[in-house]
Amino acid sequence: MSQPVSHPDPTAAPRTSSEGPPSLIRATGLRKSFGDFEAVRGIDLDVPAGEAFGFLGPNGAGKSSTMRMIAAVSPPSAGELRILGLDPATHGPQIRARLGVCPQEDTLDTELSIRDNLVVYGRYFGLPRSECASRADELLRFFQLQEKARQKVESLSGGMKRRLTIARSLINQPDLLLLDEPTTGLDPQARHVLWDKLFRLKQQGVTLVLTTHYMDEAEQLCDRLVVMDKGEIVAEGSPLALIREHSTREVTELRFGVGQHESLAERIDDLAERVEVLPDRLLLYTDDGEETLARVHERGLEPAAVLVRRSTLEDVFLHLTGRTLVD
Amino acid sequence: MAVVTSGLAASAARSRWSPSWRMVLRNYLVHRRSKVFFLTGFLEPVLYLFSIGIGVGQLVEPFEFNGQLVGYAAFVAPGMLAASAMNGAVLDSTFSIYFKLKFEKLYDAVLATPMRTVDVARGEITWALLRGGVYSVGFLVVMLLMGLVDSWWAVLAVPATLLVGFAFSAVCMALTTFMRSWQDFDLVTLGVMPLFLFSATFFPITQYPGVLRWVVELTPLYRGVVLCRELTTGAVTWASAVSVVYLVAMGLIGLAVVSRRLGALLLR
Ligand SMILES: Nc1ncnc2c1ncn2[C@@H]1O[C@H](COP(=O)(O)OP(=O)(O)OP(=O)(O)O)[C@@H](O)[C@H]1O
Ligand SMILES: [Mg+2]
Numbered sequence: 001m002s003q004p005v006s007h008p009d010p011t012a013a014p015r016t017s018s019e020g021p022p023s024l025i026r027a028t029g030l031r032k033s034f035g036d037f038e039a040v041r042g043i044d045l046d047v048p049a050g051e052a053f054g055f056l057g058p059n060g061a062g063k064s065s066t067m068r069m070i071a072a073v074s075p076p077s078a079g080e081l082r083i084l085g086l087d088p089a090t091h092g093p094q095i096r097a098r099l100g101v102c103p104q105e106d107t108l109d110t111e112l113s114i115r116d117n118l119v120v121y122g123r124y125f126g127l128p129r130s131e132c133a134s135r136a137d138e139l140l141r142f143f144q145l146q147e148k149a150r151q152k153v154e155s156l157s158g159g160m161k162r163r164l165t166i167a168r169s170l171i172n173q174p175d176l177l178l179l180d181e182p183t184t185g186l187d188p189q190a191r192h193v194l195w196d197k198l199f200r201l202k203q204q205g206v207t208l209v210l211t212t213h214y215m216d217e218a219e220q221l222c223d224r225l226v227v228m229d230k231g232e233i234v235a236e237g238s239p240l241a242l243i244r245e246h247s248t249r250e251v252t253e254l255r256f257g258v259g260q261h262e263s264l265a266e267r268i269d270d271l272a273e274r275v276e277v278l279p280d281r282l283l284l285y286t287d288d289g290e291e292t293l294a295r296v297h298e299r300g301l302e303p304a305a306v307l308v309r310r311s312t313l314e315d316v317f318l319h320l321t322g323r324t325l326v327d
Numbered sequence: 328m329a330v331v332t333s334g335l336a337a338s339a340a341r342s343r344w345s346p347s348w349r350m351v352l353r354n355y356l357v358h359r360r361s362k363v364f365f366l367t368g369f370l371e372p373v374l375y376l377f378s379i380g381i382g383v384g385q386l387v388e389p390f391e392f393n394g395q396l397v398g399y400a401a402f403v404a405p406g407m408l409a410a411s412a413m414n415g416a417v418l419d420s421t422f423s424i425y426f427k428l429k430f431e432k433l434y435d436a437v438l439a440t441p442m443r444t445v446d447v448a449r450g451e452i453t454w455a456l457l458r459g460g461v462y463s464v465g466f467l468v469v470m471l472l473m474g475l476v477d478s479w480w481a482v483l484a485v486p487a488t489l490l491v492g493f494a495f496s497a498v499c500m501a502l503t504t505f506m507r508s509w510q511d512f513d514l515v516t517l518g519v520m521p522l523f524l525f526s527a528t529f530f531p532i533t534q535y536p537g538v539l540r541w542v543v544e545l546t547p548l549y550r551g552v553v554l555c556r557e558l559t560t561g562a563v564t565w566a567s568a569v570s571v572v573y574l575v576a577m578g579l580i581g582l583a584v585v586s587r588r589l590g591a592l593l594l595r
Contacts, residue, residue, distance in 0.1 A: 034595070073438055073594055093441040107436035111357040120356060123349045124440035172440075 021049040022085065024176050024207050025070055029079035032065045039065040041231035042079065047209060049175075052202055054218045055211040056313070057228035058321050063211040064104050066228070067180045070209065071101045084176065097125060100174030104181050104211075106165045108153045114164060115140060115149040118171055125172040132171070139167040142197065158185045166194065170201075177201065179210040183217060195220060215313040229321045239313055246319050247311040248273050250289035254282045254296065255305040264301065271295045276318060285315070346442050350450020351457065368462045372411035373469055376404055379529060380475075392531060393562035401475045405484065405559040406528035408466055409551035412459050412488035416496035417519055419455040421512055424503045434593055444589035448500065448582055455496040456489050463488040470559065478561025487558055490574040491551035497581025498547075504588035522548040547577055 025047040032040040040062040047053045055063040068074035072088035072095045083095050109117050122132030140146040143163040162185050183191045219239045227235040269275045272284035286292040289308035384399035427433040463485050470476050526548035543549050550570040557567050
């Protein structure tokens with residue numbers, strides 16, 4: 001493979017502005033089609049070095065399709081994409097050498113032991129054996145898999161497999177870590193251990209890109225996120241900014257009898273900026289939840305249960321995508 | 328900038344061949360403890376040699392091959408050598424590759440690293456060749472002990488079997504990338520059986536009537552069998568080079584197809 005004389009320099013990638021940190025991912029008009037179906041419909045991204053960036057979106061929104069393009073394992077159908085300043089079409093191996101990838105579905109080597117999974121994966125990156133071995137042991141310890149080191153993958157539980165996949169993505173000490181639903185299937189303790197690890201990696205300057213269906217995870221981890229729906233980006237910003245922009249300060253949740261929500265919504269929809277009707281409750285978006293609740297009572301309605309709370313990302317998600325059921 | 332550019336190019340060039348060895352290493356780690364796995368490949372041609380070469384051979388008078396008088400066992404042995412190289416390659420590059428490709432998702436994981444599809448293809452083929460090479464050496468030693476080797480040329484029979492292995496594993500791996508279910512593999516068996524039986528493995532090509540003889544001469548295992556036989560009996564001519572070129576070309580075409588197909592299947 002002959003190198004073009006002036007290919008981009010990965011260590012001094014293009015800059016977002018003249019001062020800002022270099023942008024590790026830059027996409028313009030990025031599209032992905034599978035046959036006639038367009039999974040990603042022209043998105044723009046710019047992720048500067050050191051940022052923790054998140055994708056939110058309902059099932060089928062195109063998050064994984066986008067992640068695979070960023071991982072340089074899926075050629076874009078249209079648009080421009082630069083990762084670490086390089087074009088994945090021509091510099092795939094160089095890009096992938098500096099990425100850590102945790103795919104949505106575990107792709108562990110079921111014929112190897114758990115420790116060998118890490119060691120061999122390190123060898124795929126061209127790392128020397130001793131280096132792979134010491135990193136593997138360290139990662140096994142960190143992700144609490146060391147007792148299982150000699151066993152085969154099939155002896156692991158679902159959450160342990162997930163942990164091993166995440167551990168594997170760190171074997172090459174990546175500059176850019178791509179995590180597609182990393183914590184799905186993890187128990188709460190393992191999730192917090194992972195969050196802690198991600199915080200530390202971020203402090204060391206590693207850029208994080210993740211998708212998740214857990215709003216608390218997105219709020220905790222991400223400096224900035226985008227909400228995707230049907231292949232497009234429908235909102236972008238920090239978790240706080242998104243809440244401020246797309247929701248009210250507070251939410252009053254009302255629970256009535258089964259099947260009553262639809263009809264009751266009409267009687268109170270002037271009490272809030274916006275009313276969402278869910279199968280099991282009504283959400284009233286308002287700046288003062290208690291005040292709104294008092295009004296509801298004034299109209300002679302007696303909900304079976306009430307809750308006044310602050311707006312969360314979940315509300316933003318619901319508003320933008322029209323869905324709550326995210327799994 | 329220029330320094331970085333040339334540095335990158337140099338590191339890419341230096342590691343041009345090594346990535347496929349990482350795939351070989353992975354396979355070695357998987358199989359290092361399974362003795363049965365290694366034994367079967369060695370036993371198959373030896374059993375054929377005893378049953379047909381020696382057993383049936385007692386009923387056959389020595390006959391002329393390429394102007395030399397050869398015993399039946401010495402005639403069949405190189406045929407078994409080439410045929411077992413084919414069988415080993417077919418086995419290694421069909422079922423196990425299909426399993427890794429469709430069920431284990433091994434290559435999805437591998438291709439997320441700096442490894443490329445061509446590294447995967449070369450690595451898997453190299454692994455099949457290494458295994459086949461060990462068997463070939465073992466079989467050649469058996470032939471030597473039984474006095475079935477007539478020439479120093481026989482040393483080159485090992486690389487010849489590697490060529491057979493290369494050609495068949497590359498092409499079968501290419502076919503495997505087109506398979507949609509386990510049933511499709513029956514087609515491979517259907518193709519391999521007649522090759523095994525009719526590629527002048529058990530009887531000389533001169534037994535065929537005119538046209539049929541030409542057809543057989545064009546088939547790949549026949550090229551491997553004559554090549555091995557010319558080497559172990561010492562009847563090497565310039566015509567042997569035809570077989571070499573044939574097998575190399577077949578392997579290279581298969582390799583190119585595998586790399587492209589892996590890309591089409593996995594890098595979507
Ligand atoms: N290889 C493929 N062939 C055909 N269609 C595909 C392929 N991969 C994804 N799709 C389609 O593209 C759309 C987006 O899929 P994608 O996996 O990117 O969604 P997602 O946002 O990751 O969803 P989830 O939250 O369920 O993981 C879906 O409609 C899916 O059916
Ligand atoms: Mg997904």
